[in-house]
Amino acid sequence: MRCTLISAGCLFGIVLAVAAHRLDECLQAIRVGVFTDRVELAVDITPGAAVAGGVLKVIDSDRDGRISKAEEEGYGRAVLNDMALRLDDRRLSLTPISVQMPPVPQIRDGTGAIRVRAAGAFDRLRPGAHALTLTNTHLPDLSVYLVNALRSKDRSVEIGRQTRDESQRGYRLDFMVTRQPPGTGVNPRQ
Amino acid sequence: MNHIKPSRIPPLAALCVLFLLTAWTAGSLHAASADQTRRIVDSAQLFLDSLSKDERSKVMFDFNDSAQRKRWSNLPVNMAERRGLRMGDLKASQRDAAMKLLAASLSRMGYEKVVGIVESDEVLRKEASRNAPPFGRDEFFISFMGKPSVSEPWMIQFGGHHLALNITVAGPHGVLTPSLIAVQPARFTMDGKTVRPMGRETDKALELVKMLSEAQRKEAVLGSQMRDMVLGPGHDGETIQPEGVKTSSFTETQRRILIELISEWSGIIHDEAASAKLDEIRGNLNDTWFAWSGPMEAGKGYFRIQGPTVFIEYAPQRLGGDVTMHIHSMYRDPTNDYGKKFTTR
Numbered sequence: 277m278r279c280t281l282i283s284a285g286c287l288f289g290i291v292l293a294v295a296a297h298r299l300d301e302c303l304q305a306i307r308v309g310v311f312t313d314r315v316e317l318a319v320d321i322t323p324g325a326a327v328a329g330g331v332l333k334v335i336d337s338d339r340d341g342r343i344s345k346a347e348e349e350g351y352g353r354a355v356l357n358d359m360a361l362r363l364d365d366r367r368l369s370l371t372p373i374s375v376q377m378p379p380v381p382q383i384r385d386g387t388g389a390i391r392v393r394a395a396g397a398f399d400r401l402r403p404g405a406h407a408l409t410l411t412n413t414h415l416p417d418l419s420v421y422l423v424n425a426l427r428s429k430d431r432s433v434e435i436g437r438q439t440r441d442e443s444q445r446g447y448r449l450d451f452m453v454t455r456q457p458p459g460t461g462v463n464p465r466q
Numbered sequence: 467m468n469h470i471k472p473s474r475i476p477p478l479a480a481l482c483v484l485f486l487l488t489a490w491t492a493g494s495l496h497a498a499s500a501d502q503t504r505r506i507v508d509s510a511q512l513f514l515d516s517l518s519k520d521e522r523s524k525v526m527f528d529f530n531d532s533a534q535r536k537r538w539s540n541l542p543v544n545m546a547e548r549r550g551l552r553m554g555d556l557k558a559s560q561r562d563a564a565m566k567l568l569a570a571s572l573s574r575m576g577y578e579k580v581v582g583i584v585e586s587d588e589v590l591r592k593e594a595s596r597n598a599p600p601f602g603r604d605e606f607f608i609s610f611m612g613k614p615s616v617s618e619p620w621m622i623q624f625g626g627h628h629l630a631l632n633i634t635v636a637g638p639h640g641v642l643t644p645s646l647i648a649v650q651p652a653r654f655t656m657d658g659k660t661v662r663p664m665g666r667e668t669d670k671a672l673e674l675v676k677m678l679s680e681a682q683r684k685e686a687v688l689g690s691q692m693r694d695m696v697l698g699p700g701h702d703g704e705t706i707q708p709e710g711v712k713t714s715s716f717t718e719t720q721r722r723i724l725i726e727l728i729s730e731w732s733g734i735i736h737d738e739a740a741s742a743k744l745d746e747i748r749g750n751l752n753d754t755w756f757a758w759s760g761p762m763e764a765g766k767g768y769f770r771i772q773g774p775t776v777f778i779e780y781a782p783q784r785l786g787g788d789v790t791m792h793i794h795s796m797y798r799d800p801t802n803d804y805g806k807k808f809t810t811r
Contacts, residue, residue: 426704
């Protein structure tokens with residue numbers, strides 16, 4: 277019995293030592309794009325091979341082993357529902373733009389990234405300091421997180437300090453809107 | 467009557483001499499780079515000549531083949547497809563010609579690093595269980611995008627598990643970005659010697675972060691765990707906001723160590739291209755950032771160097787148990803990945 281356990285332990289050790297893909301954690305990598313009238317999120321979710329079954333159960337709601345378009349879209353919505361995005365203390369709702377699902381075998385292998393793209397729109401921001409916060413509660417027991425601001429493509433947005441909690445589930449981005457692009461008015465409600 | 471003050475003549479003469487020297491040096495460097503391109507093209511041609519017609523058709527891709535361009539990964543070849551010629555399918559003489567082409571395209575340091583990474587994969591193969599992915603020196607692929615030329619742009623792609631070299635040759639210019647440089651095991655024994663293909667970058671990064679003042683370190687250290695690279699494979703064209711400490715605050719010694727650290731990636735390509743690249747990076751040093759996350763122990767911390775024309779990430783990986791034995795890194799240039807500065811018309 278002891279020999280069997282030792283052998284199993286050695287085998288597991290060898291498998292761990294030479295495995296070349298994500299194994300026991302789900303990586304959620306988010307890039308945040310900030311504009312004066314919207315925030316764009318690029319969310320890449322890569323479940324490790326050892327946790328992929330759990331993630332697939334969430335995606336494949338009818339358990340038929342295939343992922344339908346409706347299930348793809350449903351999962352995209354579920355991901356976004358688990359994200360609380362606030363701009364200057366106002367909650368922003370996120371609208372899905374696209375969900376790209378890799379083939380099921382790739383997800384099972386731990387090599388497939390599920391790509392969810394979304395945007396949160398708002399009235400054009402006034403010049404000055406603003407803060408965006410994001411809290412990600414999607415699959416917290418399985419996941420590790422990365423969240424980063426992209427260099428802004430909007431010339432009137434200056435990205436400032438990024439603050440994260442240790443796990444990167446909680447994120448705050450300070451930024452400045454420096455000026456209004458020519459020909460655009462400032463919405464006094466902002 | 468206009469008089470030229472005698473005191474103004476020496477500076478004018480000095481300026482002329484400086485101009486001539488600069489022009490001569492630039493001309494010499496250009497000629498040296500052109501010679502290097504000729505050597506790479508000749509080596510590529512020798513390799514191509516060693517192939518059958520069928521093999522040649524497998525190794526050649528159109529320069530604008532966007533699918534092939536991004537067909538690289540840190541993953542083993544059964545998990546992320548590579549195309550081109552598999553080293554294990556080549557005859558010894560063909561393989562030798564392929565390695566000579568790499569030697570001509572890379573610096574001595576770069577070639578040794580690449581061979582070290584390939585050999586580390588061979589160690590993985592020997593240690594692997596029967597069901598493990600295909601590892602080892604046979605599982606690396608070579609391909610060309612465009613026809614080897616001294617004037618027209620073309621690319622050499624060489625890679626497999628933990629390695630992706632994208633070498634763009636455009637006339638006298640050589641570009642190595644984007645390239646993925648990774649290793650597992652990061653330390654192994656070969657012919658009785660300890661080999662650490664990414665040992666110098668590991669040690670220099672630690673030296674640099676330990677050298678920072680308290681105020682600099684407070685800026686440099688990100689207060690969150692970094693489990694992976696942000697801009698690894700699949701993130702071409704993305705630029706994240708830089709973070710950490712701005713290296714404009716660095717002392718001369720800190721700058722020297724930083725440059726030595728960057729050279730571990732920028733110096734992989736042949737010396738002429740590496741020298742031009744490093745000059746460019748040096749010129750932007752006041753607008754460059756250094757960030758660190760994790761323990762300040764060799765090989766245990768994530769770090770990132772980001773400047774206007776350089777982006778380097780180094781991320782120890784948990785897989786395998788000992789993070790110091792499994793390292794991923796990425797080398798990019800947000801302005802010139804795949805040599806776009808020299809190839810866009």
